[in-house]
Amino acid sequence: MQEEKSHKQILKSTGIVGGSQIASILIGIIRTKIVAVLLGPVGIGYIGVLQNIIDLVRQTTGFGINFSGIKDVAESNATNDNLKISRAIKILKTWAFWTGILGTVLTIIFCVPLSNYSFGSSSYAISIAIISVTILIASISGGQLALLQGLRKINLMAKASFYGAVLSTIITIPMYWMFGIDGIVPGMVLTSLGSLVLSWWYTKDIKLEKINLSIKETFKDGSKMARLGFFITITGILATITLYIVRSYLLKKMNINAVGCFQACWTISTLYLGIILNAMLADFFPRLTEVNKDDKLVNRLINEQLEIAFLIASPMIVFLIVFAHLIVTVLYSKEFIIAIPILQWLIAGTFFTIVSWPLGVMFLAKSKGIYSFLSETLWNATFITMLYLGWDIYGFSIVGYSFVVACLIRFIIVYCCTRHLSNFKFNKLNVKYGLFFGFLVIIALINVSLFSETIQYIISLIIILTTGIFSYINLNKIMDISAFVENKIRRKNK
Numbered sequence: 001m002q003e004e005k006s007h008k009q010i011l012k013s014t015g016i017v018g019g020s021q022i023a024s025i026l027i028g029i030i031r032t033k034i035v036a037v038l039l040g041p042v043g044i045g046y047i048g049v050l051q052n053i054i055d056l057v058r059q060t061t062g063f064g065i066n067f068s069g070i071k072d073v074a075e076s077n078a079t080n081d082n083l084k085i086s087r088a089i090k091i092l093k094t095w096a097f098w099t100g101i102l103g104t105v106l107t108i109i110f111c112v113p114l115s116n117y118s119f120g121s122s123s124y125a126i127s128i129a130i131i132s133v134t135i136l137i138a139s140i141s142g143g144q145l146a147l148l149q150g151l152r153k154i155n156l157m158a159k160a161s162f163y164g165a166v167l168s169t170i171i172t173i174p175m176y177w178m179f180g181i182d183g184i185v186p187g188m189v190l191t192s193l194g195s196l197v198l199s200w201w202y203t204k205d206i207k208l209e210k211i212n213l214s215i216k217e218t219f220k221d222g223s224k225m226a227r228l229g230f231f232i233t234i235t236g237i238l239a240t241i242t243l244y245i246v247r248s249y250l251l252k253k254m255n256i257n258a259v260g261c262f263q264a265c266w267t268i269s270t271l272y273l274g275i276i277l278n279a280m281l282a283d284f285f286p287r288l289t290e291v292n293k294d295d296k297l298v299n300r301l302i303n304e305q306l307e308i309a310f311l312i313a314s315p316m317i318v319f320l321i322v323f324a325h326l327i328v329t330v331l332y333s334k335e336f337i338i339a340i341p342i343l344q345w346l347i348a349g350t351f352f353t354i355v356s357w358p359l360g361v362m363f364l365a366k367s368k369g370i371y372s373f374l375s376e377t378l379w380n381a382t383f384i385t386m387l388y389l390g391w392d393i394y395g396f397s398i399v400g401y402s403f404v405v406a407c408l409i410r411f412i413i414v415y416c417c418t419r420h421l422s423n424f425k426f427n428k429l430n431v432k433y434g435l436f437f438g439f440l441v442i443i444a445l446i447n448v449s450l451f452s453e454t455i456q457y458i459i460s461l462i463i464i465l466t467t468g469i470f471s472y473i474n475l476n477k478i479m480d481i482s483a484f485v486e487n488k489i490r491r492k493n494k
Contacts, residue, residue, distance in 0.1 A: 020158035064229025066142035073150025074286035100139030107132035144199035231369030261339035345400025
């Protein structure tokens, strides 16, 4: 009974956050289309460079506080001690504020070299200095959202995310329409302020005890968050460097078109993967953190999460492999056709990511960030090494092959680490799901790689129906999906 309730909770929270993310992405696509018309490629490029600067500084100076802080809040929440909860939240907010200040000050100090490096001149230094305030604002609002996630207020967190996307569209479109490119900087500042207001609105009713902490106490306790956040930050920087190396290598070996095709594939695969993983992480990370000292319970929660992950992600993986041609053509154009085989292999590789991801969350829940760092470092090293060694034999296709092998090796390493940390084992149901869905992913890859169009259509239809029906039947055992959807529709119509 307890396990059934846990499965329902996982499915429900995944549905709430996933639905919010999909809606936010759709709004973002519409916004991007309109902005592209209003500002053109130059404006889009300008926004992209400014956003990259802000993201890089935030990633470097934020110490991963807005993520690692979730763990401290969740652990305190598990005690049901309002003083401990209030203490953890105060430390999180204080560190979020001062790391935001650090990022803003450094951006202002280095605005001229940042402008020279990014744009080739110092003429954009003032714009960079102005938008530096968004680092502080985003850090504060990120701390508020981390608070919601740590307390498992998933519904409020999803609302803040969705309405943030809506507000961003409402603010930026009129700004760009009235002022053109000159509206970009004020638009970014106003958007971040809007997100801050929303995060405050959804956290204002959380009652906290008044806590007085010395600077020494705040620094000491917050440094524990920073240590875990450090590994998260370094891992993110390593991933950025890896993608930079891959793009540079493709440019050297082929041309800018190949880089564009790789970017298109990477965007599609990470977009779908991000929706699934972020939707599941929202509630799973704080839940796992609350019980991180109980290995038996940790292992049970991971297996339960993995069962849901298999049932939700596998049909999507098969669908994307089969319809890669259509997806690339619709989202981009026929000029990106050479990217289709790469996309299919990238999507196939995410199967191993889906399996290793719930296991990897254990590292963060148990404050073993070094394991996460080592597994991700090995993934990056494998991806780049295989790309270099296999290029002369396989050409552009090695990008896809390297990704799959890197994901497989990371899965093996992560599994070995979790065996060491908590004696983790896959339950029988997950072994069954892994073999069943893994087999269908392989068949889908063989189908699109070897057979003619007519045979492809027949096999593709069989695979999609098999995965879809199998997943629906098993998800329906956990929660009556039809009744759930009907209840939602009735509530909205009242």
